[in-house]
Amino acid sequence: MKQKLSRSLFLIPALALLSIFVVYPVVNTLYLSFLSPEGKFVFLSNYADLLTRREIINPRGFARGFAFGALPHNLLWTLIHLPLTVFFGLLLAVILRHVKGGVIIKSVIFLGMVTPMIIGGVLLRFIFDGRAGIVPVVLSIFNVAPRTLTAHPDTALIALILGSVWIWAGFSMVLYSAGLETIPKELYEAAQIDGATPRHIFFKITIPMLKPITTVVVTMTLLWNLRIFDIVYAATMGGPGGATNVLALQMFFYAFRRLEFNSAAVVATILMLLAMVAATPMIRSAWRESR
Amino acid sequence: MFKRLLTLTLLIVLVSGVALFAVEDRLVIAVPWAGAELEAFLPVLQAFTDETGIEVTPITLRFEDLAVFLPAQFAAGITVADVIFMWSWFIEEKARAGHVLAITEVIDPADLLVGALDPVTIDNQLYGIAYTGKVKPGFWYRLSFFEKHGLTVPGTWEEFVALLEEIAQIPGIVAPIASGNGVGWPLSDIAEHFLIAFGGPELFKALVAGEIAWTDPTVEAIFADKLVPLLKAGHFGEPTEWTMAKELWWGGDYGLYFMGSWITGMVEDPENLGLFTLPGTEGMVFAIDYAFIPIYTERPAAAKKLISFLATRGQVIQVGKGGHLATYINVPLEAYPPVDARVAELLVGMVVLPDLDDTIGGAFQLAFWDQLKLLWVAPEMLPEVLGILEELAP
Numbered sequence: 001m002k003q004k005l006s007r008s009l010f011l012i013p014a015l016a017l018l019s020i021f022v023v024y025p026v027v028n029t030l031y032l033s034f035l036s037p038e039g040k041f042v043f044l045s046n047y048a049d050l051l052t053r054r055e056i057i058n059p060r061g062f063a064r065g066f067a068f069g070a071l072p073h074n075l076l077w078t079l080i081h082l083p084l085t086v087f088f089g090l091l092l093a094v095i096l097r098h099v100k101g102g103v104i105i106k107s108v109i110f111l112g113m114v115t116p117m118i119i120g121g122v123l124l125r126f127i128f129d130g131r132a133g134i135v136p137v138v139l140s141i142f143n144v145a146p147r148t149l150t151a152h153p154d155t156a157l158i159a160l161i162l163g164s165v166w167i168w169a170g171f172s173m174v175l176y177s178a179g180l181e182t183i184p185k186e187l188y189e190a191a192q193i194d195g196a197t198p199r200h201i202f203f204k205i206t207i208p209m210l211k212p213i214t215t216v217v218v219t220m221t222l223l224w225n226l227r228i229f230d231i232v233y234a235a236t237m238g239g240p241g242g243a244t245n246v247l248a249l250q251m252f253f254y255a256f257r258r259l260e261f262n263s264a265a266v267v268a269t270i271l272m273l274l275a276m277v278a279a280t281p282m283i284r285s286a287w288r289e290s291r
Numbered sequence: 292m293f294k295r296l297l298t299l300t301l302l303i304v305l306v307s308g309v310a311l312f313a314v315e316d317r318l319v320i321a322v323p324w325a326g327a328e329l330e331a332f333l334p335v336l337q338a339f340t341d342e343t344g345i346e347v348t349p350i351t352l353r354f355e356d357l358a359v360f361l362p363a364q365f366a367a368g369i370t371v372a373d374v375i376f377m378w379s380w381f382i383e384e385k386a387r388a389g390h391v392l393a394i395t396e397v398i399d400p401a402d403l404l405v406g407a408l409d410p411v412t413i414d415n416q417l418y419g420i421a422y423t424g425k426v427k428p429g430f431w432y433r434l435s436f437f438e439k440h441g442l443t444v445p446g447t448w449e450e451f452v453a454l455l456e457e458i459a460q461i462p463g464i465v466a467p468i469a470s471g472n473g474v475g476w477p478l479s480d481i482a483e484h485f486l487i488a489f490g491g492p493e494l495f496k497a498l499v500a501g502e503i504a505w506t507d508p509t510v511e512a513i514f515a516d517k518l519v520p521l522l523k524a525g526h527f528g529e530p531t532e533w534t535m536a537k538e539l540w541w542g543g544d545y546g547l548y549f550m551g552s553w554i555t556g557m558v559e560d561p562e563n564l565g566l567f568t569l570p571g572t573e574g575m576v577f578a579i580d581y582a583f584i585p586i587y588t589e590r591p592a593a594a595k596k597l598i599s600f601l602a603t604r605g606q607v608i609q610v611g612k613g614g615h616l617a618t619y620i621n622v623p624l625e626a627y628p629p630v631d632a633r634v635a636e637l638l639v640g641m642v643v644l645p646d647l648d649d650t651i652g653g654a655f656q657l658a659f660w661d662q663l664k665l666l667w668v669a670p671e672m673l674p675e676v677l678g679i680l681e682e683l684a685p
Binding site for chain 2: 125126129130131132147148151152153237238239240241242243252253256257258259
């Protein structure tokens with residue numbers, strides 16, 4: 001009994017901090033999202049109104065091929081960025097595992113990850129610049145006329161997504177590199193004795209053994225995709241014509257440029273719900289491990 | 292030994308504390324300038340300190356950042372600085388909400404340009420000052436470039452278009468006009484110049500006041516008949532980060548660059564600078580730097596002294612450093628460097644106009660910048676661009 005009580009006492013500081021800095025803001029944001037600017041309780045009206053706004057979902061954008069709205073942009077970001085990040089991270093980790101100087105190469109790749117994202121955004125602006133950037137120069141080898149990819153609405157979003165793969169791939173590479181080291185060598189040796197080909201070894205041993213790492217990489221990348229802000233803010237400010245706008249940036253504009261705090265709270269709540277869905281696999285995995 | 296060390300430490304803390312509080316007043320001013328621009332402002336603050344004994348510490352804060360955190364600070368009853376440079380629309384908005392100190396008794400409006408204080412005056416109460424300003428006069432060019440290629444300043448619209456076509460033919464030229472980018476304001480300056488040149492100052496004022504629609508045929512015609520054909524013809528370069536665009540223009544990749552008068556302090560040889568406005572222009576944007584005192588300052592008396600100094604004598608020192616034009620009417624013309632005196636001459640006979648997006652502000656300002664970035668690369672989207680601007684206009 002005494003032991004239980006002392007355990008509970010130790011929980012109090014953490015619970016107090018969580019209540020003040022997490023629970024209260026979350027509940028208050030949720031409550032704010034149900035209020036009109038005049039403070040009247042309107043329940044889901046703000047949500048209905050927001051989801052019909054052009055900056056959130058833009059049906060006309062689908063017809064012409066750009067500026068789909070912040071919500072579809074986030075989804076598109078996830079659809080392209082997530083598989084590429086997982087693929088390149090794994091590929092780099094496997095390739096560089098036995099390469100001489102692989103550690104140095106990995107460190108260089110990981111630099112993108114430790115660079116502040118706001119600086120990453122500025123770098124992307126210059127990397128895709130038609131006059132000074134390296135990407136248009138490389139593309140010109142394939143007879144693509146050089147142009148500033150982030151300045152044109154039809155290429156700006158994809159340019160930022162691919163740029164962010166470069167920034168984030170270092171994260172998945174490091175996790176997969178660590179994961180590869182945990183796979184027992186005996187498994188590979190046994191497979192080789194049984195006559196398994198490298199392809200079989202990779203798909204039947206490496207990939208299944210890396211499943212917990214993949215769960216972490218996918219979840220963290222999903223969460224990162226949902227809260228993407230600084231790269232877009234620094235590189236394009238959501239433009240041109242809203243072609244690169246994302247939910248977190250729109251939330252910022254609602255809150256601090258339009259001073260529409262209820263709209264900002266609605267976006268924040270939608271982001272929170274999406275994040276909860278994204279985090280479910282990792283929470284489940286952690287739960288299973290703890291049991 | 293330990294006791295001695297403790298005594299010595301306490302003594303040092305005590306002495307330094309006394310020294311800190313010995314300064315009667317110590318103000319903090321938030322300015323939008325850094326680097327060379329801030330260097331040029333420091334002598335103004337030094338002159339104020341010499342005159343009053345009040346020390347002033349400048350901190351650099353962009354207007355875009357101030358717009359984000361000042362509302363939260365004001366809601367909490369605190370302020371980042373005693374005097375803050377900021378957009379006029381923001382000062383007006385916060386003054387109406389009761390966050391700005393009235394300074395009517397320390398400023399004589401007759402000392403400043405007529406109309407300069409209008410954006411920060413509410414019900415005959417003054418809530419901010421007009422410091423110096425910069426004009427956005429027109430297209431800058433290198434005299435040596437025009438001389439080398441036998442180019443002349445246009446006197447009509449047709450001559451202007453012919454000049455652009457002539458520049459486009461020069462080997463090595465990427466586009467006749469460089470397009471500065473950043474958050475988007477350089478393109479808004481060009482659009483404003485076209486609106487003034489072809490719509491006249493009255494139409495421009497009506498747009499600022501929200502008395503005419505952006506989709507009005509008169510406004511649409513200016514874009515559709517003048518600006519859009521130039522964009523479609525490739526006479527404007529791709530939007531490029533504005534300081535980089537300046538370097539490329541100065542290096543000969545572009546023939547012309549539309550920029551504010553601060554460019555005189557940014558080029559290697561200001562004497563090699565030439566300037567012309569679009570033919571027929573009768574007005575010019577004079578973008579004034581406004582400053583205000585939040586009511587949350589702990590030193591209102593000293594802050595008022597500083598703001599009064601900035602509105603008057605401080606401007607004499609500032610204009611001498613180049614790139615600024617005074618709103619204080621008693622600044623002699625000799626106080627200006629020669630190149631700025633030439634810019635000041637251009638203002639003669641022109642209607643002085645406020646910066647459109649800085650005056651309207653808020654969501655419109657962001658949309659104006661963003662939609663112009665879109666128009667620059669997709670001019671065929673003009674109707675949609677104007678439609679969005681109309682939705683957010685006052």
